[in-house]
Amino acid sequence: MAARVDTPGLRPVALGRTSRIWLSLLGILVFWGLGAWIYQLTQGLIATGMRDVVSWGLYIFSFAFFVGLSAGGLIMASGAEVFGVKSLRPLAPIGVLTAAACVLVAAMTIIPDLGNPQRVWEIFRYPNWSSPLVWDILIIIVYFAFAVTDLAVMHRWTMEAGKRRRTLRLLAYVGLPTAVLLHSITAWIFGLQISRPWWNTALMAPLFVTSAILSGTALIALVALVAHRFDRFELPRETWTALAALMATALAVDLFLVGSDYVTILWGNVPRERAALDLILPGGSWQWLFWLEWVVGGLVPFVLLVTPRFRIRPAVFALSSVLVMVGVYAFRIELVVGGMIKPLLQLPPGNATGSYRLGQTSFQFQGIYHPTWVEYGIVTALAAFLALLITIGYRWLRSVERAGATA
Amino acid sequence: MAAETTTKRWGMVIDQNRCIGCWTCAVGCKEINNEPLGFWWNRILTAAPGDTTGESSATVADPASESIDVPHGTFPELDMAYLPVACQHCEDAPCVKVCPVGATFRRDDGTVLVDYERCIGCRYCIAACPYGIRVFNWGDADQPVDFTIGYGKDYRTTDGRLVFTPDRPRGVVEKCTLCVERIDTGEQPFCVEVCPVGARIFGDLNDPESEVAQLADDGGATQLLPDLGTNPRIFYLPVEQEGSV
Numbered sequence: 305m306a307a308r309v310d311t312p313g314l315r316p317v318a319l320g321r322t323s324r325i326w327l328s329l330l331g332i333l334v335f336w337g338l339g340a341w342i343y344q345l346t347q348g349l350i351a352t353g354m355r356d357v358v359s360w361g362l363y364i365f366s367f368a369f370f371v372g373l374s375a376g377g378l379i380m381a382s383g384a385e386v387f388g389v390k391s392l393r394p395l396a397p398i399g400v401l402t403a404a405a406c407v408l409v410a411a412m413t414i415i416p417d418l419g420n421p422q423r424v425w426e427i428f429r430y431p432n433w434s435s436p437l438v439w440d441i442l443i444i445i446v447y448f449a450f451a452v453t454d455l456a457v458m459h460r461w462t463m464e465a466g467k468r469r470r471t472l473r474l475l476a477y478v479g480l481p482t483a484v485l486l487h488s489i490t491a492w493i494f495g496l497q498i499s500r501p502w503w504n505t506a507l508m509a510p511l512f513v514t515s516a517i518l519s520g521t522a523l524i525a526l527v528a529l530v531a532h533r534f535d536r537f538e539l540p541r542e543t544w545t546a547l548a549a550l551m552a553t554a555l556a557v558d559l560f561l562v563g564s565d566y567v568t569i570l571w572g573n574v575p576r577e578r579a580a581l582d583l584i585l586p587g588g589s590w591q592w593l594f595w596l597e598w599v600v601g602g603l604v605p606f607v608l609l610v611t612p613r614f615r616i617r618p619a620v621f622a623l624s625s626v627l628v629m630v631g632v633y634a635f636r637i638e639l640v641v642g643g644m645i646k647p648l649l650q651l652p653p654g655n656a657t658g659s660y661r662l663g664q665t666s667f668q669f670q671g672i673y674h675p676t677w678v679e680y681g682i683v684t685a686l687a688a689f690l691a692l693l694i695t696i697g698y699r700w701l702r703s704v705e706r707a708g709a710t711a
Numbered sequence: 712m713a714a715e716t717t718t719k720r721w722g723m724v725i726d727q728n729r730c731i732g733c734w735t736c737a738v739g740c741k742e743i744n745n746e747p748l749g750f751w752w753n754r755i756l757t758a759a760p761g762d763t764t765g766e767s768s769a770t771v772a773d774p775a776s777e778s779i780d781v782p783h784g785t786f787p788e789l790d791m792a793y794l795p796v797a798c799q800h801c802e803d804a805p806c807v808k809v810c811p812v813g814a815t816f817r818r819d820d821g822t823v824l825v826d827y828e829r830c831i832g833c834r835y836c837i838a839a840c841p842y843g844i845r846v847f848n849w850g851d852a853d854q855p856v857d858f859t860i861g862y863g864k865d866y867r868t869t870d871g872r873l874v875f876t877p878d879r880p881r882g883v884v885e886k887c888t889l890c891v892e893r894i895d896t897g898e899q900p901f902c903v904e905v906c907p908v909g910a911r912i913f914g915d916l917n918d919p920e921s922e923v924a925q926l927a928d929d930g931g932a933t934q935l936l937p938d939l940g941t942n943p944r945i946f947y948l949p950v951e952q953e954g955s956v
Contacts, residue, residue, distance in 0.1 A: 347850060348849060348850040348851065349849045350851075351850075356837065357843075359838065414833075421831075423832075431812070432812060434809075435808065437811040497809075652776060653777070658747075658847055658848075658849060
């Protein structure tokens, strides 16, 4: 009796039909994206829709988005420990799992954006410490290592219970500031740039932390709801309530921060700051971002989350989570494109685009960006890979749990 | 005062009173550097006189026109001046600060250069540059002719960094080098040499006797977007208008 269960993964739960379809679908998407990336490697970044004015696109939106998604985990796990929010504790394992998976995928998302991905190791060989990007890569590595450690400790059933509790508490106290730093440094990649008035606001770090908590929590909720639907994963009622409250609050704070930025720019009326906002506000050519952020991913999920009658229905809760993520993704697009689309010097003939077509100008005042199938393919593959990691990780967690329960 | 300065501090003054907006410097730049089609390290913007702050014309109102050579303002209050813009070789260069691998660096003489063997192609420098002067090699170079024109050889700094190569590799960022291969051998940057009206004055800002140092110091010289604190090494002499002090 009481055999050591240190390799519980060796007792896999049989795959059902739904799981097989789901995993194959994800596998196909990953391979499709891999193919797209190989194609991009042969052509260069010319295969993307990015050009010199809008020189960051889908990869950077998604990078910032995936980094944000990773927040939920450690905030949830650490919040439960540090602030003693007991109702969130059952979500800690899923939280830490999504944190590890998302931050890994975020790091992977940088690679296809590079013109010379084979030189990425130079960041470690010749780091330039004044670059926020170097710090971001460091904190990503630290955060990933941290999440994996946390996950390992959580599931060492052989560890003496008291000691495990103490280790988890200690990790929680370190985890919370690490998570805040991760999102702040990612925000500072943008927020510190004097050349981009749209980015250059001290609100950027708080905004990233808030939107990270928001989208990270939404992801955990979604994973828990899918698990509830397909794996009879049960959570106490107060956990759902706490989750909804956390999401609704984060959403309100997020929109409050974005809104105060809008007010500051509108009231100040400084042309170089107005340029981006005018494109995004209703009437501008990028106004769909405004509607996605404020209504589809703002007002609608907020109402659904604060109304008990709606949120007790798993399908509605899942819908709110998805909408919240749509809104946060819209914010990432708004951020990156808004910052780059109108260069500071709006003087004829505009900026050189670096591309030439007979009979067309090589200059642009306002950038144009239409992502290509290569970019969609690669980003879809990264999202599929993330789903794959979470699915496999979740199954592993459950099998460890069951093994722990029977040991 | 014995001005025994050994380090050079290269700088340039562009006299907008002289500039006729002919784009010779821009085309010369393309030629000496073998810049592919669609690449412009150097552009001649149509601005209003004195508009180097980025606040007095087009960023306040929309530009008069998206075409070059169209005056700003409404008749009869029309204003126009040419503003040649290439890399400003800033003392506090945002691109140098953000480059994660130090591929963009500032030499002791103040020249901001890109090491084509180091650049990872993340384009953070493009995001950081306020002047929009950097161009990226998205794919293979698209050249109008099938032979190399211009300087035509690799050029490395004394510490061996590849700062010029006639055919830039795919996936790197490039920009004005201040013709590093020429200034290192005592020649002038090519844009200075080809300017038909002598609007560009190049020299050592550390040498108080030099024309460039005197013009840059005379009080009338301005920098581009000075409020950003980048402190460019390129100075502009704004168009003097009648009735102005």
